[in-house]
Amino acid sequence: MQYDVLVVGAGIGGMESALSLGDMGFRVLLIEKEPSVGGKMILLSKVFPSLDCASCISTPKMAATQSHANVRTSVYTEVEHITPRPGGGFDVDLVHKPTYVDFAKCTGCSLCEPACPVPVADEFNADLAARHAAHIAFPQAVPKKAVITRRGLSPCSVECPAGVKPHGYIALVRAGRYDEAFRQHLDDAPLPGVLSRACYAPCEEACSRADVDGAVSIRGIKRFMVDRYYAAHPEPEYGPPETRTGKRVAVVGSGPTGLAAAFFLARSGHSVTILEAAPAAGGIMRYGIPAYRLPKDVVDRDVKNVTALGVELRTGERVPSIASLEGYDAVLLAVGSTGGRRLGVPGEDARGVVDSIEFLADVNRGAPPDLHGRRVVVVGGGNVAMDSARSARRLGAASVDLFCLESRREMPAHPWEVKEAEDEGIRVHPSWGVGQVLSGPAGVSGLEFVRCVSVFDAAGRFQPVLNPGEHQRVDADAVILAIGLKPQTAPFAAELTLNRNGTVHADPVTLQTSRPHVFAGGDAVTGPSMIVKAIGQGKRAAFYIDRFLKGEPLAGVAFDERMAVSDRAAVVERARANLSPRPPAVVDAVSVERRVASFAPFERTLTEAEARYSAGRCLDCGVCSECRACVAACPADAIDLHMAAKTERISVAAVALATGFEPFDARQKPLLGFGRLPNVITGVQMDRILAPTRPYNAVVRPSDGKAPSNVAFVLCAGSRDETVNNRVCSRVCCMYSLKHAQLLMGALPTADITVYYTDIRSYGKGYEEFYRQSQGMGVKFVRGKVARIEPAENDDLLVHFEEMEGTAGSTTARHDLVVLAVGLLPSMIPPDLFGGATLERDALRYIKEPDEEVEPGRTSLDGVFAIGAATAVRDIPDTVLHSGAAAAQIAGYLKRRGLA
C-alpha cells in the first residue's frame, strides 16, 4: 500500500494533522497503538480555561478519522521499522497487534466484558478501577470495538496434553460460575471426572505460583467443579447433534483415547460406534486404576458424556480384524496397552505369579485373589506397580515389598505416589533385578534378586546391568509383575504396519495408518502413557478423521496450535514482590489405617470455600484465561482467540510522529506518598474522577469512598525538579490543577481547596483570568514547597511544606485528599526505529525541531516530521496549533519534492 503520509499516534495532534492533510487531498495512514483513537485528551474531564467538555471536542474528530475519504485509521498498530528509500520516501513495517475480536463483526455491544472472569486494572481509568480482559477501552472509544488483553497462554494451559485450559475453568470457579467452568472443560475434554481424580496434573507442575508459595491446586479445583456438577446433573444436559454427516466411524476400544475421539467425532455429526472387548467401557480407567484413586461411578458418569451424543457403545465385542469393520467410513484403533510383559527369568510361570493388569482387573471387577495374610512382592517401579502394591495392601496382605531395577531417582512412578505407598507400609527396594522366581509344590515361594548397577546405557536406552555378586532371596507367597505393558495389536498385524514393539505405525501428526481410512491413537501408537495424553491423542485423531471424512487434506494442517507461553519468570517476579502469602489449601489427611482398610477414595473433595480460595490464588499469568465465556456471550460471533499479529509493509512519502507525552511517574517521589497512601492521587487520576465516564459514581476518595471535604493540590510534582531529571516546567500543571479546583468546587460546594505552588504560570489566552476566577471562587493558594506527605487518622494526610510567604517556615496541614500535579515527559521512540539514521532530540529529550520558528514540525531527518507534544510540552491549544502548522509543512514538503 502506498500513502502520502504516515501519522504515528492518534491523539489530538495526530488526528488534527491527519485530518488536515486529508482535507488537502493527501492520502494518510493514521496509526494508534491503543485500541481507540483519541489519545489522552479524550480521557480528560474538561479543558481549560473554557471548561468545555473534552469529549465534546474530541469525539467529532475521532469519528472523522473513521469516515474521512483520504484517511485510513488503524488502531492497535505499531511501527516496527521505518526505512528511508533512496530518492525519498520510506518503507514502513507495521505490526497489527491481535485484538482477538473481528472488528468487522463486533457491534460494540460490550456483552463480552461482563462475561469475562479475568479482572485487570483499567489503564484508561488510571488504575483506579477494574476492567476485564475482554473490554472496550472506554465508553467513547473509536472504533467502539472490543479487544482482549492477552500476554501469551498461561503455563498450565500450555502444558495440558489434552488441550484443557485450566486457567479458564479456574477463573470461572473463582467467580463462582461452576457450571460454566465444567462446560468449558467438557468442550476441551470429555472425561473431567477421570482427570479430576487420576491425572498426574502437569498443569500444577507448570503453575507459576509453584515458585512463590505453592502451585494452585488445579486438580483439586477440577474435582470440586466436577463433583458438584455431577451431583446436580446425573445425566448430561445435551443430546445428539441435530446436524448429521451420514458418515460412520468405528472406534475400537473405549479407553481414554477411544472415548475422547468418539466424543469429538459425534459432536461433528458423525455416527460413531465404539467396540469394546470388555464387559464395560473405560479400558484402563475402569480396569487398571484402583477405585481408591478412581471410583467407577465417576467413570460411568464420564462415559455418559460421550454416549449422550448418540455414540453407540457395544461392549463384549472383540474386533478380530480391520476387515471385519466393513461399512464404516473410518476406523480408529484405540486398543490401549493391556498386555503385561514377562520377565524372561526361570520360574516366572509358577502358580502365584500374576500379571499386574490381570490382577488390577480382577480387583476392579470385584473378584480379587485372596491375599489375606500373604507375603506379596511386586516387581516394577512405575505407577501400575504402585497401584498393584497398594491394592495388595488393601486386600489384607501381611507384607508388601516392591522391587524395581531403577534407582529411587529413576523410578517412573510419580514421587508423591511412591510416598503415599510407603506411608501405607509398602517397602520399596530400588535397584534390584529379578534373577529367578523360586517355587515349591504350593506355588511361588520367593524370588532371588540381583543388584542392578545401571538401567540405561549412555544413549538412554533400556539396558540393565546387573551385578551377580550381590544378590538376595526374598520369601513370597504371591508375586505381581508390573514391569511394563504392551499393546494388544496382534490381530491387526496382517493388515497394518506394526512397529517392532507392537505399536501401530501411524503418522505422528495425523495418526493415519498405512491404510488411509484407518487411524490409530493412544497407547496403541505411543506405547504406555498417561490418561491425559491418551485423551489428547483421541482429540487429535478425531480432528484428522473429521477432515478425512470431509475429503479435506490432512497434510500441512496443524492441530491444536497454541500461542506462546506467557512470561512465567516475569509473573513470578511480580508475584514475589507484591503478593500476600497464601499457601495452598490443606485438605485434612485420612489416617493410613482408614486408607488401607478399604478401596474407598481417601482424598477429600475441596469444599466450595476451599475451591474458591484455591482458584483465587491463580495469578492470571496470560491475563485472558481462554475460558471462552466471551465467545459464548458474543451475539455477533466476533471473538477469534486464534487471531495472530499481522505485519504489513507500506510505502509513504513522509512520516509524522505524533507520539505525545507520558505523565511523570509519581512513585519516583516516594516522600509524596503516591502508591503508598491511597488518598494521594495524580492529576491524571483526578481528571478521570471528574470525567463523566469516571471510575466511581462521584468524586470520592479511593481509600473509602468518602466525598472529600479538604483537598490539596501539590504543583510541580516531578517537573522543574532536577532530582528526577526533569528540570522543565510542564506548563499545563498549574492550569489543569485550577481546572480541577473549579470543577471540585462545583461538585463539592462545601469543600476546602488548597493549592501548594511555587509560582503560578498562566501564560495563555484567558489563563490569567482563569487563575483570578479560581481565587475569587475561594481556592486557597499557599506559596510553599511540599516536602513530604504522611498518613493521618481516617486515611487523612498530613502535608509538610515550607511556606514561602506570610509567617513562612516549616508547616503542616491536614487534608483528606491530595492531588499531585504531575509533569509531562516526552514519549520515547525506539532509537533504532529509522535503522541507521538518528532522529535528533533536544536537551529535554523531545524530538528536535532544528528550525522551529520558521519550519515547525520539521525534524533532523528528511521527510520526518514531529507533531505537538512529541516536540515539547504543550497544552491542547498549542498542540492543535502546532499540528496545523506541521501539516502545512508536510504538505509543502510533499509538493516541493513532488512526492505526493
Add this chain to the structure above:
Amino acid sequence: MTTGPMRDLAEVLRDGMTNGERVLDVLSDGPKTIPEIARALHCPTREALLWVMALRRYGRVADRPRSGEDEYYRYARVEEGR
C-alpha cells in the same frame, strides 16, 4: 477498618471476583456505605470500594443520592432483571 497497607492492585481485583457475591449479600438487606460494607466483610475500605465499583460498572450495584450532610454515598444491590 480503614485501608491498612495497600495490597497489590492486581491481587485485590482478583479477589473481587471471589468477593463480589459477598458484597451483594451484604447489600441484600439494604443500601450501605463503603465503610459499612468493609466492616461486614472484614476487609479494608479501599478494597471494598474497588469491588463495589467493579459491580457498579457491570450494573449489579447502583449508588443512592447523597445529601449534603452525608460523608459517604450508599450503594444498593440491583436486582437481576431490573
